Amino acid sequence: MRNIRYWWDKNFWPNRYLFLMFLPGLLYFIIFCYIPMGGIIIAFKDYSPWIGILKSPWVGLKHFQDFFSSPYAWRLIRNTLLLNIYGLIFGFPIPIIFALLLNELASEWYKKMVQTLTYFPYFLSMPIVAGLVIQLLSPSSGIINIILVKWFGREPIYFLTKPEYFRTIYISANVWRSMGYSAIIYLAALTGIDPTLYEAAIIDGANRWQRVRFITLPGLTPTITILLILSMGSILSVGIDLILLLYNPMTYETADVIGTFVYRRGIAGIGGAPDLGLGTAVGLFQSVVGLVTIMLVNSIARRISETSLW
Amino acid sequence: MFVREKLVRLVVSFVLLFLLSVSFSAVLQSKEPLTFAIGSVSWREPKEESVFFQEWQKRTGVRIKLIKMDSSAINEKINTMLASGDLPDIMSCTRTIANDYGPQGAFIPINKYFDKAPNLKKYFDVKKNPWLYGPDGNIYILTATWPYLAWGWVWNKKWADKLGVSAPKTIDDWVTVWEKVKASDPKAIPLGTQGTGLLYQFFFPTWWGITSEGLVMERGNLRDPWLTPEMKGLITFLHDIYDKKLLYQEFLTATNETFYSLIAQGKVFSIVHYKGVPYLQAKAPQDVVNALETLPPPKGPYGKSGCDWMGPTSWWGISITSKCKDIDSAVKFLDYLFSKEGTYLYYLGVKGVTYEIAKDGTIRFTQKVIDEAKKANMDLDTYLVTNYGINLIFINIPPLDPKLHILHAKAYGQPENYLKGLLIVAKNLAKYRPPIWLTAEEQKRVNSIMSNISTYREEWVSKFILGKEPLTKWDEFISGLKKMGAEEVEQLYNKGYERYLKTVGKPKGYVPPIKYDLTGLDKIVGLSK
Numbered sequence: 001m002r003n004i005r006y007w008w009d010k011n012f013w014p015n016r017y018l019f020l021m022f023l024p025g026l027l028y029f030i031i032f033c034y035i036p037m038g039g040i041i042i043a044f045k046d047y048s049p050w051i052g053i054l055k056s057p058w059v060g061l062k063h064f065q066d067f068f069s070s071p072y073a074w075r076l077i078r079n080t081l082l083l084n085i086y087g088l089i090f091g092f093p094i095p096i097i098f099a100l101l102l103n104e105l106a107s108e109w110y111k112k113m114v115q116t117l118t119y120f121p122y123f124l125s126m127p128i129v130a131g132l133v134i135q136l137l138s139p140s141s142g143i144i145n146i147i148l149v150k151w152f153g154r155e156p157i158y159f160l161t162k163p164e165y166f167r168t169i170y171i172s173a174n175v176w177r178s179m180g181y182s183a184i185i186y187l188a189a190l191t192g193i194d195p196t197l198y199e200a201a202i203i204d205g206a207n208r209w210q211r212v213r214f215i216t217l218p219g220l221t222p223t224i225t226i227l228l229i230l231s232m233g234s235i236l237s238v239g240i241d242l243i244l245l246l247y248n249p250m251t252y253e254t255a256d257v258i259g260t261f262v263y264r265r266g267i268a269g270i271g272g273a274p275d276l277g278l279g280t281a282v283g284l285f286q287s288v289v290g291l292v293t294i295m296l297v298n299s300i301a302r303r304i305s306e307t308s309l310w
Numbered sequence: 311m312f313v314r315e316k317l318v319r320l321v322v323s324f325v326l327l328f329l330l331s332v333s334f335s336a337v338l339q340s341k342e343p344l345t346f347a348i349g350s351v352s353w354r355e356p357k358e359e360s361v362f363f364q365e366w367q368k369r370t371g372v373r374i375k376l377i378k379m380d381s382s383a384i385n386e387k388i389n390t391m392l393a394s395g396d397l398p399d400i401m402s403c404t405r406t407i408a409n410d411y412g413p414q415g416a417f418i419p420i421n422k423y424f425d426k427a428p429n430l431k432k433y434f435d436v437k438k439n440p441w442l443y444g445p446d447g448n449i450y451i452l453t454a455t456w457p458y459l460a461w462g463w464v465w466n467k468k469w470a471d472k473l474g475v476s477a478p479k480t481i482d483d484w485v486t487v488w489e490k491v492k493a494s495d496p497k498a499i500p501l502g503t504q505g506t507g508l509l510y511q512f513f514f515p516t517w518w519g520i521t522s523e524g525l526v527m528e529r530g531n532l533r534d535p536w537l538t539p540e541m542k543g544l545i546t547f548l549h550d551i552y553d554k555k556l557l558y559q560e561f562l563t564a565t566n567e568t569f570y571s572l573i574a575q576g577k578v579f580s581i582v583h584y585k586g587v588p589y590l591q592a593k594a595p596q597d598v599v600n601a602l603e604t605l606p607p608p609k610g611p612y613g614k615s616g617c618d619w620m621g622p623t624s625w626w627g628i629s630i631t632s633k634c635k636d637i638d639s640a641v642k643f644l645d646y647l648f649s650k651e652g653t654y655l656y657y658l659g660v661k662g663v664t665y666e667i668a669k670d671g672t673i674r675f676t677q678k679v680i681d682e683a684k685k686a687n688m689d690l691d692t693y694l695v696t697n698y699g700i701n702l703i704f705i706n707i708p709p710l711d712p713k714l715h716i717l718h719a720k721a722y723g724q725p726e727n728y729l730k731g732l733l734i735v736a737k738n739l740a741k742y743r744p745p746i747w748l749t750a751e752e753q754k755r756v757n758s759i760m761s762n763i764s765t766y767r768e769e770w771v772s773k774f775i776l777g778k779e780p781l782t783k784w785d786e787f788i789s790g791l792k793k794m795g796a797e798e799v800e801q802l803y804n805k806g807y808e809r810y811l812k813t814v815g816k817p818k819g820y821v822p823p824i825k826y827d828l829t830g831l832d833k834i835v836g837l838s839k
Binding site: 138161 | 769
């Protein structure tokens with residue numbers, strides 16, 4: 001009792017406005033994240049919205065069996081993982097490098113222009129991005145094939161039907177679209193670095209490269225680490241809108257991912273009625289894998305650096 | 311004394327009047343309007359105050375209140391309604407949802423009320439229209455024949471005349487013509503289409519004479535055409551025309567815009583595609599559009615032919631929920647749309663106000679509405695939907711038979727070559743698959759197997775056509791299909807088919823015929839003078 005009283009007087013009351021500001025966030029998570037978690041039981045039920053979540057019959061692990069016994073399960077998991085891993089290898093560092101480069105620009109005007117130009121594609125909707133990609137890569141009228149044919153005398157390549165090109169196309173399009181947007185957070189982190197450090201370094205005779213290497217990069221490391229750990233949480237999920245727009249049966253081999261499978265099965269599939277049970281089961285699987293990886297990566301990060309999520 | 315009596319009388323009469331009015335208003339209130347949750351899209355928004363809804367209520371004496379469900383999230387909306395149990399009296403619904411949740415008690419079996427619905431009884435005759443029944447032999451949703459007439463086999467007549475070729479009658483004739491086109495201009499696209507689905511839609515009927523929803527009949531049993539040797543022939547044929555560059559090389563990935571801009575530039579000699587001249591009209595020069603001509607579908611290698619169509623079951627329809635407070639009125643209300651007057655009201659509005667019928671049977675919109683539309687600077691179609699509620703989508707009932715479809719297209723002033731094309735397609739409709747009454751369990755099993763099979767099939771077929779896999783691997787492909795359960799699906803379909811045959815008391819091999827009246831259309835669209 002005394003403890004609560006003490007907490008109230010010392011902690012809560014003096015900070016009451018901060019707590020008030022914290023309240024909407026807390027409510028958001030309770031209402032939209034914690035309460036709906038109860039719905040996970042749909043993954044183990046033959047769910048019918050009419051009968052209701054609680055009264056729908058239990059089916060045990062049927063939906064999981066359904067997914068894992070699909071001849072495509074392994075291919076789907078592999079493709080999802082690979083797209084994410086390649087995305088991390090190529091897509092993750094580019095905004096960082098870009099932010100660093102931008103930071104080194106002396107002309108304020110030029111810097112702003114470049115930033116706006118690279119930021120712009122983020123506002124294009126996916127169908128437009130996909131349309132651009134299809135146009136660029138068309139074997140008869142695409143600029144890339146025209147260059148291949150006219151300048152290098154090669155046969156035109158029908159890129160979008162070749163599974164070996166799909167990952168490159170997908171990741172490049174995504175990097176192009178989101179590079180400017182992702183760089184913003186690093187640019188914000190850069191402004192947080194104490195300018196006196198740079199001044200001291202200049203006095204000590206550090207050149208530009210050394211300043212980046214020993215001040216800017218270490219200053220960015222916490223942000224990079226946190227973002228990297230967070231991105232591990234979605235290692236088994238990948239944005240499907242661009243895939244749906246770009247893939248076709250010829251490229252299923254590398255382009256078909258868990259999300260598109262659930263989409264075809266649930267929404268576009270034969271029968272048309274969304275198979276909510278299967279969707280939930282797959283979603284649960286993705287989240288569990290995400291949670292395990294995030295914990296793993298976090299503990300590694302904690303061990304080898306000072307930054308970690310918790 | 312006298313005054314007192316008068317006062318008493320006055321009071322009594324007031325009390326009586328009060329009671330009367332209370333009971334009267336109670337009677338009125340018991341006739342609360344039926345709630346009608348209807349699918350809505352922004353460009354065809356249903357409006358309660360529109361002539362269509364007002365007239366529909368007036369003629370049936372049933373009052374309704376519309377609840378609009380935005381089409382972009384309509385499945386979720388329906389699911390939420392089902393989950394909360396807060397259902398309207400009548401609602402737009404899909405066949406799958408209605409047939410899934412109907413037997414669970416969410417929707418009423420409308421066939422139980424057919425005695426009070428003469429038009430429904432006539433239309434939903436189990437012997438004539440068995441496709442419209444749910445898996446357990448009940449009707450939980452009113453859907454209707456809505457034969458979406460695809461565009462058919464279209465060629466550029468001017469181009470053909472220049473080459474001096476006559477209209478191909480068989481698929482081999484077509485190949486000869488395409489080869490001539492290619493020989494005269496290596497850059498030309500002899501046959502244009504988009505995606506593999508369209509290939510099925512056009513080549514499937516040519517090989518089997520049935521629509522692409524196909525299941526072929528073999529000695530009275532249903533067979534999955536994919537497991538037959540004829541299918542190998544079809545895929546080989548498609549590979550050959552792709553290989554010879556007779557088929558548009560980018561058909562797998564081209565977008566609508568790309569494909570149609572090629573047509574507009576006059577680079578495509580012949581087209582198999584579901585979108586028609588009206589779609590092209592605004593985008594292509596008039597001489598290109600006018601040169602397009604629909605030909606009767608060619609005879610395939612087995613002497614069969616036909617044009618694909620949507621079949622007698624539309625996807626969307628209307629259901630009456632188990633929460634309906636006045637089922638009799640709801641049935642009466644919906645029954646009206648299946649009468650001739652109701653159908654005309656839905657598609658054309660009110661006679662004398664929005665449309666007139668000429669002596670030869672041609673339907674015309676009145677000069678009044680045409681002028682109004684011009685004044686409002688809208689095309690007629692949009693104007694009639696927004697201001698009169700005519701021809702909304704999402705209801706998908708009442709039945710639109712090919713005759714009305716063509717008359718309707720003419721009333722909207724569609725170009726003559728398009729109308730002729732529609733009639734040619736209507737005259738050559740491919741056969742429709744037999745009715746299959748699966749139980750909900752069987753349907754689920756089929757869906758589960760087919761979701762893998764369709765991925766597998768699409769993948770292999772694309773590879774076969776584009777030549778990434780040789781056709782010598784066909785047997786490997788088929789054994790994969792079988793491993794995934796293609797034969798089990800075949801068996802389930804046969805079970806569902808036999809269930810239907812037992813219900814109607816027909817022998818094996820029986821498929822109810824679908825016939826449409828097309829009399830007088832030749833003259834109306836200008837096919838014969």
